[in-house]
Amino acid sequence: MLSMRGSKKHDRGARRRPRAGIELQLVLVGMLTGLFAGVIVTLYTLLASLSEEFSRGYYGFFRDNPAFLPLLFLALALGAVIVGGVVRFLPYIRGSGIPQTEGAMRGLMRFSWYRSLTGMFAASLLCIFLGLSAGSEGPSVLIGGSAGAGVAETLRRGALVRRCQITGGACAGLAVAFNAPLTGMAFAFEEGQKRFTPEVFLCSFTSVAVAVIVRNILYAGFRMPVGAYFTTFSFADADLLAPAFYGYVLLASAIVALAGVAFFYALRAVKKLFARLRFWKGIGKFLPPFLLAGAAGLVTANVMGGGHGFIASLGSGSAGVEAVFSSPLWATLLIVVLLKFLVTVFNMGAGVPCGAFIPMLAVGAGLGALMTLLMQKMGMEAGYADALIVICMAVFFTAIVHAPVTGVLMTIELTWQFAFLLPALIGVAVGYLIGDVFRVKPVYEELLDEMLTGGAPQAFCARYRVTEEGGAAGRALRDVLFPAGVRITRVERGGDALLADGDTRLMPDDVVTVEGSVPPQSDTDGLLTELLGAQEREKAAK
Numbered sequence: 001m002l003s004m005r006g007s008k009k010h011d012r013g014a015r016r017r018p019r020a021g022i023e024l025q026l027v028l029v030g031m032l033t034g035l036f037a038g039v040i041v042t043l044y045t046l047l048a049s050l051s052e053e054f055s056r057g058y059y060g061f062f063r064d065n066p067a068f069l070p071l072l073f074l075a076l077a078l079g080a081v082i083v084g085g086v087v088r089f090l091p092y093i094r095g096s097g098i099p100q101t102e103g104a105m106r107g108l109m110r111f112s113w114y115r116s117l118t119g120m121f122a123a124s125l126l127c128i129f130l131g132l133s134a135g136s137e138g139p140s141v142l143i144g145g146s147a148g149a150g151v152a153e154t155l156r157r158g159a160l161v162r163r164c165q166i167t168g169g170a171c172a173g174l175a176v177a178f179n180a181p182l183t184g185m186a187f188a189f190e191e192g193q194k195r196f197t198p199e200v201f202l203c204s205f206t207s208v209a210v211a212v213i214v215r216n217i218l219y220a221g222f223r224m225p226v227g228a229y230f231t232t233f234s235f236a237d238a239d240l241l242a243p244a245f246y247g248y249v250l251l252a253s254a255i256v257a258l259a260g261v262a263f264f265y266a267l268r269a270v271k272k273l274f275a276r277l278r279f280w281k282g283i284g285k286f287l288p289p290f291l292l293a294g295a296a297g298l299v300t301a302n303v304m305g306g307g308h309g310f311i312a313s314l315g316s317g318s319a320g321v322e323a324v325f326s327s328p329l330w331a332t333l334l335i336v337v338l339l340k341f342l343v344t345v346f347n348m349g350a351g352v353p354c355g356a357f358i359p360m361l362a363v364g365a366g367l368g369a370l371m372t373l374l375m376q377k378m379g380m381e382a383g384y385a386d387a388l389i390v391i392c393m394a395v396f397f398t399a400i401v402h403a404p405v406t407g408v409l410m411t412i413e414l415t416w417q418f419a420f421l422l423p424a425l426i427g428v429a430v431g432y433l434i435g436d437v438f439r440v441k442p443v444y445e446e447l448l449d450e451m452l453t454g455g456a457p458q459a460f461c462a463r464y465r466v467t468e469e470g471g472a473a474g475r476a477l478r479d480v481l482f483p484a485g486v487r488i489t490r491v492e493r494g495g496d497a498l499l500a501d502g503d504t505r506l507m508p509d510d511v512v513t514v515e516g517s518v519p520p521q522s523d524t525d526g527l528l529t530e531l532l533g534a535q536e537r538e539k540a541a542k
Helices: 008-014 020-064 066-089 098-105 113-129 137-154 159-178 181-192 198-221 243-275 283-299 308-313 329-350 357-377 382-401 404-415 421-437 443-451 524-531
Strands: 458-465 486-493 496-498 511-518
Touching: 020 066, 020 113, 020 137, 020 159, 020 198, 020 283, 066 113, 066 283, 098 137, 098 159, 098 181, 098 443, 113 137, 137 159, 137 357, 159 181, 159 198, 159 404, 159 524, 181 198, 181 404, 243 329, 243 357, 243 382, 243 421, 243 443, 283 329, 308 357, 329 357, 357 382, 382 404, 382 421, 382 443, 404 421, 458 524, 511 524
Parallel strands: none
Antiparallel strands: 458 511, 486 496, 486 511
């Protein structure tokens, strides 16, 4: 019989603090994760920066000595074969690394942490060295997540702690790559787990704080700047509360968001194209993006690497963008944006193990620079240019990834400027809305779904008796980090069936019915057993 008394009466005795043991464990293990991720990701980003700088140098040599160009494309073809072979052997390192890390965070898949860490570390550095449009931020997420999994497994922690440490390590990796702790934490909630729980907060906060401190200590030890990534942008000459500026922001954001929609559907089309290229056991599909990247890099160095230098050159405090073939500024920007757009889509479509996070920001910033030229023709003052570029960068990212909070915080922390917050929120809202109108699915969700198509989702239905040792005992349902794809359909207590909702707190000896649809490779049963307790009966497909 269904009890209509609700959960409030039964919850009064359960209103106690969650066990301190779980919290303390997450903090201590999270500190170790932050330390490991901070060291390894800092080393990785430094090597990535050196690789990008070196690639710019030898590409300059080939531009000045075209007789040696066949050697460049031979090296690119060889690199494509090597990287393709590594990806075939280690499929979990393909792409930017973010989708598979999110899948591991949610308990949807597992991977070998040391193989993923070392494989992505080496393969993505090779891609950057060869001059691809490759950022270090996406791989930093996978490397950090792998570091978190490694800490949890080395200490023989359970499935719940492993998920939390993957989450903490992933957001620590992003925070270290950008020197942006708030962005890293927002990524954990908004993009990684897509929910807030005390466990997610503890692991992400602890790991990010320790990792960023480690990063800054190492940077200071190497006598490298510790501050903001992009210091060339200044908003001092602009009245960012002027109503006229909001009009320019709305118009520019709408145009840039449409470009983000085009990016998403172009990526879909390219992925379908590369899915048909199966020669050399799938390794051959890596040849087009590598060769295209080489040709684009010969046209302009602004297409190479992640795009940090290109974004910085757009600020008013820089010397300006290097002209392409002595073209005027608008033509140079258009060439760079189109090439960066194309090579990034090819990289993502083929699954090249390199980051697309900062390349997407670079495309958005380039579009923003074009918008400033257009808006100045319409009467906008030049002092607003820097703010509009940064806002368009966030808009393009949001239209594709559907992570508006992460987009706004990221642009704030990258520039260490807060004055443009209100117009940035307006622009990002426009980008999110236009992406939604055109049915743009969050790009990392789309890529994760493709990775989970190795088998049909399995129906899941099981009953668990909550134990005192379970991580869910004493917690409200909304605060429990349940595996993705399942839901609580029934809570039985003392012979009554409760009308369970997010406020219902689980008590020892409660019997919980869990239903859902999960991928075949997920460890849903193990995670639920650790959270709740032993099964009451055999698991059955519903």
